[in-house]
Amino acid sequence: MEPNISNCVDLKGKSINPFWGRPDNNAAEEMHLSPQNHQPVEAFSILPPPPDAKFVGRPEIIKWLRQKFERSLTRVALVGPAGVGKSQIALQFAHQVLQSSPNTFVFWIEASDRSHFDNAFRDIASRLQLPGHDDPDIDALPLVSSWLSQPENGTWLMVVDSVENTDVFYCRKNNHAGCIGRSCLPTSPNGSIIFTSQNPSCLLLEMLDGDLKFYNATYKIPVMNIYQGFQLLRNELDDGLGDNPSRMADLVYALGCEPRSITQAAKVLNFRALKISEMSEMEEFRYLWPEKHIKVEKRGLLPRAWHRNFQLLRQQRSQAIDLLYLMSFFSGPQRKIPKLALVSFAKRLGKFQDHDEEAIIDCLDQEITFLKENHILTETDGGEDIILAPFVGFCTQMWLFYLCEQERWKGRLLYIMAQEYSSGAWDSWELFEKLDDCLQAIISLNIWSRFDKLNAATITFSLANYRYNQGRFKEAESLLRSVIEIRGQSLGLDDLETVRAMENIGTLFHVQGKLGEAEKTLRLVLEVKERVLGREHKDTLCSAFSLANVFLKLGDFSEAERRHRETLATRLQVLGKDHFHTLMSLDGLGETLRLAGDLEESERTLHRAVDGKMRALGAENPHTISSVHGLAATLMCQGKHEHAEKLYRQGLEGCEKALGRYHPTTQIGIHGLIHSLEQQHKDEEAHRVKQSVFGEGIGGVADSAKFVRENDTIGPSHRCNIEIRVGL
Template structure:
């Protein structure tokens, strides 16, 4: 028979109950003695002695037997993927001196899963350590968990209605008899549950007006029931950094849980998915899911359930097909034995709990989250975000918002919804967080309002595309590109057209003519529909589209639009209105590019005379007209007249604008070009050096105008036979343009052609040919086979082949160039005529050689 121990027993009954039990045992003893033989009475006497040793001391005053307890409600996950950065940190904190630590991250990032694994690890490595699990999402949940602990420990008076069970558990855990323990405080997201704010004598009001957050005055805050002792550690999991900081008392005791890395995400997907799968398709899907553990698990469960009809690829196709279908997939609930039964494990629902908590806690932070959900997830500039709670056009209102912005951003960062880059001024979000935010505000019927505010804000902030604004344009472009293809509702049409106009200008300056054309067309159509075809803004959009055509060498289309703009401007604004004169100047430029010198000159003279009369002889616009007319004279070979005008423009610019004003430097460069065409190399060089030095100093070494000056000076060196100096400059220009503009920007291709010319003059045929071929191929690809710049590359390539004795190839290429130039530029265009003359000379030379060979 098993022997009874001699130590005092922990007894769950009072003295009266114990007396009754002993009396019953006495009766059992008498019955047994009657049934047993005499020689077994010694055993009964021994039992009697053990009963006599039972103390009837009140159990409230007696020590409790210390039995290790493990009440984690979840088993280990057989598919668990270790995340060493988290588990190593947990282990180091647990074995260190801290008594509290926390994992903070968004719902679905894997905090609880890592914690479950860690709890089982501690239980396995240290069986004498008790592990307690407390669900802390609400006060009732917290109380339920503590009562469960009291039951497991069989704490005295736990069923007494007059006893505070929460305090009973806390006090026991703070005793040495409790031994070492680890408490998991899971889902402690609401700081007000633990530290409520009292605003009246009978209520404690917190962020949410429900059972979780309104406490009676006779209730202690939950934080008061968390034990403080050396023999125990509390591990908190929370979505809220604020809650984690309050509960741990130290930012150093908190670890942010982010998404999985590529390898971890792939391993989790492999563990969850049945059978083999396409690794490349899986990688694409994981990227789309942002490597978020809950999203990965949910996707794998969906694919498993519907296989083989659903594959990874088909799931991804559905995911990307539309927001509606993406929302449907993310809103599905997949079974998970390691999540609470009453809590949905769909991504959408999991995160909407957080969104609602933020909305109650700080409504303005929820507004910021809603606004940010319409940006690209990466690289969100803070200066645009100030519009989230203000009228973008009201500067005074924006100043007030700036004061609260930091607090709102801090809330979102605390919930791991938003991060800030190390350099500052730029925010980032997960794409799925943005999508679920939009899903949330759409369900509330607010998506249209936020979408309209986003459009109004970015249209206001996107600059006009001048070089100085390029950094901002580059920063904002990824955020506005999705807007290009989706025409908004009527209320946002003019904001959309304004945004398209500025984006088109930027695209034009960086040489992306195709996109510039597409955006300009949409702006024209929108403004025509809303404002009318002759509204000034509509005419501006038409002029921008014509400029895009002009840069593509589509002179006829540009001319048609510019004529229409000019006629409308005359009719609606008047013949001498500044916009009308600008339209005339634009049309003159198109005529000049077609070699229609007479038509260009007539318009430019008319514009110049009108501007002199209405603006004055030294007004910047008047000086621009003089420079344009000089350019027409220059193209006609009328050097003297061009020079006289350019000298006059330069002197006036120096006097009225200053010697280093950009317009003054442009005038110097134009005059240098006129000297260059007359073979006056020294005078050209002096001006070009002066312009280059001034532009470096005032604009910077990588400004497009500075690079143009370097290219012009290199050309002057080349014509003086100073080929090494020319090459050095041209290489520098080419490298800078590749880096700042891109390898296929028209200006970059021009630099390549110039360097090829220098190589050709040095007899470096191979290097020259490689560059010319590259220029021609890039021009065909980016500008089109019939663009004037492409035709110029064909012309140069043909000459290079001719000089390199590839006569047949050269003749064939030049013939092609002649045919296309005649069709595109016209038979009388100077470039057409130059190629016709060149081909004729070659063919005559070939004919003479053939005759000599035959006669010889």
């Protein structure tokens, strides 16, 4: 049943509070106007055309509007970000009222600026033939308001669209001085107003006006759900273009399920006669809008609406918009921005720099709340992550481009992330796991300045370290090659950060069995470090240690032992017996001795390494676990299978949690445990471990023994983390 406005606003005999101010019997006199005795005016409407047949309605919102008016509320507001369909919903409701109640005046008022607002009221005054309507010195707003405020003139519905500043509601003409300082919108028990606005706080104080019954008169319109967005895209596309439902759904999601952005995208696809299945990059919004060198004003209605919104919001909370600028570089389908990344941003923005971390988090929560209230972003249920709609990120980037600020903010983002996240060490893995997608987005940006490129190289180095520690060797190698290319071109191949990247490339060659390339690369690295840093520098000793492990893998045990003993002796003298690098040298020497057949000295050396790492790092650190596995392997070679089993179990307690089941160190521990059980003829228990880990496709004794034998010679630094430092 269509709503009947006469039923909705029939409040005769009831005392109501007006939207702005209180009813005043002398209102007309106060406006220096006197009630006019007109003949009854036949009802008319001033409305844009109704939504076309392709419009996907929002029946739940139409129902809400109907219920509010039936409950005698005369003022309601539809709020939400640009493009969610506020105006179209209000227009649909207005046409329903016009159809069901033809004796009702229905007006559409554009309130985005004063000139549109004034013109709309002057048009109404002209249609009503009110005295003075053609006098340019008379403000039409109080003229129309006075007439509509008189109940005997009939029922009316007014849609005040795109309210961005409530100043438009105030009379400014001197001949109506009595109205200055108060809103001149009409108040009548026979009339109703629907406001639409992007900013919920824009109308709130005006709507309340001391009357709490209007507190729930605001509907925050969400974006469409995926089904509604899909229906809209299907309706808007020409026949034959929507040939792939799955990719249509992807496009709707990438556009944030925003009706106007979906409609605009469909228009571009129709113009290009481009099928959905032919689109190469669903998330690339520039594919759906004019080329980037065209001015922002010509990009269409939706981006312009967002840009007006940015201007207004920046006037209210500039710091929140600064955060938005930084976040917009992360925006993408299904991408979450960890709140801890925003804490890093806030630390280095002007307003927050002198605060402690607790105060920064409190201030940051206020800025996030402001952006949420203005429909800029949402939070995940736990509040740990921020979600920025892809289209909002796109519009923000276009706004920065228009302001010629895009490169400056990009550089600022790169600097912050390089300063905050300059390590991929084990103790920061949880942090990097949350930031992985965001960091990948940063290093994928188009970067032009030398300083920005170096910051991007620092971030890439950290991400490569993290990927290496996860066992994702090919990805790590690709990232490290990017670092070498960027830093090598800018600073030369003797730059120490470039040399460190080369060293880790050599280590990756080693891990992947490319031993010839590994030896060649690591020899070159050692030569450069000895020349630039000296033979006793800790970085030089790290390279000597890595090269010794290559000789170990090549089977040249005497050369490997010689180099490990030299490195260990220098580290004991320079760094001390409890330093992490000294303990790593003990690991390397112990494993070399085991493979060379000196099992007793190997056991003593590896015991020293395990005891030192237990004290310095703790039992669950991957480095400690790696040493435990090395000692267990030596015990296995001595036939001490029961003792070895205990050590493998000890290492595996924290290994899966710290590194994951498929990390090489974890795999060595699992196979070592199976091998030790089988050597003790605990076949049933070994089989249970195999099934729990590998399922039915499992190998036998020889498989586990071979795996441990081949992989355990990699060396402790390669089974787990290599300490990569960015900066000396």
